[in-house]
Amino acid sequence: MQASDFYLPTEDYLLSHSVGRMLKTAQADFNDHFMAPWQQLNQEPWVQWLEGVERFTAALADLLGSQASNFCPQVNLSSGLTKWLMSMPEFRERRVKVLLSEHDFPSMGFVLQQAMHDVELTFIPDTEDLSCFDTWERYLTAEYDLLFVSHVYSNTGQQAPVKQIIDHAKKHHCRIVVDIAQAAGVLPIDLDKWQADCVVGSSVKWLCGGPGAGFLWVSSECVSLCQPMDVGWFSHQNPFEFDIHHFVPHESALRFWGGTPSVAPFILAGHSIEAFSQQGIEHVRAHNINLLKQVWEALSPWCVSPQNPLQCSGTAIINPGTQLAACTQALKNEGIAVDTRKYGIRVSPHIYNERAQIMRFIDVVQQFVN
Numbered sequence: 277m278q279a280s281d282f283y284l285p286t287e288d289y290l291l292s293h294s295v296g297r298m299l300k301t302a303q304a305d306f307n308d309h310f311m312a313p314w315q316q317l318n319q320e321p322w323v324q325w326l327e328g329v330e331r332f333t334a335a336l337a338d339l340l341g342s343q344a345s346n347f348c349p350q351v352n353l354s355s356g357l358t359k360w361l362m363s364m365p366e367f368r369e370r371r372v373k374v375l376l377s378e379h380d381f382p383s384m385g386f387v388l389q390q391a392m393h394d395v396e397l398t399f400i401p402d403t404e405d406l407s408c409f410d411t412w413e414r415y416l417t418a419e420y421d422l423l424f425v426s427h428v429y430s431n432t433g434q435q436a437p438v439k440q441i442i443d444h445a446k447k448h449h450c451r452i453v454v455d456i457a458q459a460a461g462v463l464p465i466d467l468d469k470w471q472a473d474c475v476v477g478s479s480v481k482w483l484c485g486g487p488g489a490g491f492l493w494v495s496s497e498c499v500s501l502c503q504p505m506d507v508g509w510f511s512h513q514n515p516f517e518f519d520i521h522h523f524v525p526h527e528s529a530l531r532f533w534g535g536t537p538s539v540a541p542f543i544l545a546g547h548s549i550e551a552f553s554q555q556g557i558e559h560v561r562a563h564n565i566n567l568l569k570q571v572w573e574a575l576s577p578w579c580v581s582p583q584n585p586l587q588c589s590g591t592a593i594i595n596p597g598t599q600l601a602a603c604t605q606a607l608k609n610e611g612i613a614v615d616t617r618k619y620g621i622r623v624s625p626h627i628y629n630e631r632a633q634i635m636r637f638i639d640v641v642q643q644f645v646n
Contacts, residue, residue: 277551277552277555277559277560277627278627278628279627279628279629279630280300281299281300281301281551281628282297282298282299282300282484282628283297283298283299283300284297284628285613286611287611287612287613288611288612288613288629288633288636288637289613289629290612290613290614290623290624290625290629290633290637291613291614291615291622291624292462292481292482292484292590292624292625292626293430293458293481293482293589293590293591293622293624294481294615294624295480295481295487296461296480296481296482296483296484296485296548296626297484297626297628298484298486298548299484299547299548299551301547301551302544302547302548305547306540306543306544306547309324309325309327309328309331309543309547310325310328310539310540310543310544313325325539325543326539328539328542328543328546329349329537329539329542329543329546330344331543331546331547331550332349332489332491332542332543332545332546332549333347333348333349333491335546335549335550335553336491336493336549338550338553339460339465339549339552339553339557340456340460340465340466340467340493341465341466341467341468341469342467342468342493343468343496345496345527345528345529345530346467346493346494346495346496346499346528346529347491347492347493347529348491348492348493348494348528348529348530348531348532348533349489349490349491349492349533349537349542350476350490350491350492350532351488351490351538352383352478352488352490353381353383353384353455353457353476353477353478353490354383354384354386354387355490356476356490356491356492356532357384357387357388357391357453357474357476357492358387358391358506359492359504359505359506359532359534360453360474360476360492360494360502360532361387361388361391361392362391362392362504362505362506363502363503363504363505363532364451364501364502365501365503366421367392367421367422368392368393370394370421371394371395371396372392372394372395372396372421372422373395373396373398373419373420373421373422374388374395374396374397374398374420374421374422374423374424375398375400375415375416375420375422375423375424376388376397376398376399376400376423376424376425377399377400377402377404377406377424377425377426377429378399378400378401378402379400379402379406379426379429379431379432379434380424380426380429380455381426381430381455381457384424384426384455385397388422388424398415398420400415405434406429406432406434406436407434407435407436407437407582407587407588408437408587409437409440409441409444412425412436412437412440412441412444413444416441416444416445416448416450417448418448418449418450420448420450421450421451422450422451422452422453423441423445423450423451423452423453424453424455425438425441425452425453425454425455426454426455426456426457426458427454427455427456427458427459427463427465428458428459428463428589428590428591429458429589430458430589430591430617430622431593431617431618431619431622432580432581432593432619433580433581433582433588433589433591433592433593433622434581434582434587434588434589435459435463435582435586435587435588435589438454438470438472439469439470442454442470442471442472446471451473451474452472452473452474453472453473453474453475453476454470454472454474454475454476455475455476455477456475456476456477457476457477457478457481458481458482458589458590458591459477459482459589459590460477460478460479460481460482460483461481461482461483461484461552461557461560462482462557462560462561462564462589462590462626463557463561463589463590464557464558464561465557467493471495472495473494473495473497473498474492474493474494474495474498475492475493476490476491476492476493477490477491477493478490478491479491479541479545479548479549482560482590482626483545483548483549483552484548484552485541485544485545485546485547485548485549486541486544486545486548487541488538488540488541489541489542489544489545489546492529492532493529494529494532499527499528499529499531502531502532503525504525504531504532506532506534507523507525507531507534508533508534508535508536509535509536510530510533510534510535510536510537511525511526511530511531511532511533511534512524512525512526513525513526513527555627559627560626560627561590563625563626563627564590564625564626564627565585567625567629567631567634568588568590568592568625570631570634570635570638571592571594571623571634571637571638572592574638574642575592575594575638575641575642575645577645578594578595578596578597578620578641578645579592579593579594580593580594580595580619580620581593581619590624590625590626591622591623591624592622592623592624593617593619593620593621593622594620594621594623594641595619595620595621596620596621596641596644596645597645599644599645600616600620600621602644603621603640603641603643603644603645604616604621606640606643606644607621607637607640607641610636610640612633612636612637612640614637621641623637
């Protein structure tokens with residue numbers, strides 16, 4: 277997998293934390309698996325379309341270290357998290373005390389506030405270092421019923437020590453949800469080793485799979501406890517039974533699927549995820565770190581994100597101080613695609629980026645920091 281495998285602009289694209297670039301083979305694959313059965317068969321194309329969705333969950337399982345039966349396609353993270361929270365009987369019986377961070381993506385906070393009848397949210401302040409286990413150990417006590425943690429934080433570039441956090445939470449009998457939207461496709465992940473209760477993610481960023489192909493992962497232990505309220509015929513153990521008097525939830529995580537599914541986004545994303553799984557995320561991460569090291573070496577004093585591979589995400593955050601706005605505009609003028617958030621400029625080198633692109637980024641920024 278290399279730059280020539282992707283559709284890339286003539287200028288420098290460093291926004292994979294937002295939207296990953298499309299594979300050049302994606303359109304032909306989509307035509308074969310979605311359009312052609314619809315156009316050419318003298319029958320309904322559901323068999324072929326559902327095979328495409330099965331490829332999506334199988335590719336996720338291979339990439340993320342689990343089984344396809346633990347995954348359920350979802351439109352986005354908010355949908356998946358809402359369905360899981362509402363399915364847990366223990367969350368309906370009492371006030372649910374939740375620990376999360378002010379750095380978590382707002383959608384997740386909105387869902388946690390609204391999806392449960394009686395909830396109390398406690399936020400780890402945005403001044404804390406979430407890449408440090410000591411932070412989590414101080415805040416996560418036995419009083420909490422649910423912990424929400426992001427594998428990486430898009431605005432700070434911090435990587436949370438997820439496995440340590442999960443192990444600590446389990447000692448307190450606390451349920452755990454992990455958001456991997458900003459990690460899947462650039463950081464190695466092994467869900468079976470983690471053993472969280474619930475994981476939510478998407479394909480639009482580092483996985484280069486486009487929007488609309490989110491997913492919900494539920495542990496095998498937890499699936500059997502879940503009683504989804506938002507169901508439909510594809511939540512049924514046998515969707516094609518067609519008996520309105522008989523509903524049996526699917527034995528797998530597909531019990532969260534609901535009514536007639538949207539299949540196109542998952543067919544599109546399945547091709548990309550399969551390609552990244554075959555490539556190996558370790559290779560992607562090694563390339564990402566090599567390019568990040570260039571940024572760290574040249575701009576270390578202005579890099580406000582971690583500069584340690586064990587603590588950083590795939591993104592570097594650069595803050596040139598009072599020159600932030602001018603620097604951002606200069607990068608835009610030079611055709612270097614980045615964005616800014618609260619703490620500075622976000623730059624995310626992917627497998628299709630090259631050393632020369634990072635050097636051009638550095639050259640522009642250095643005009644505003646030296």
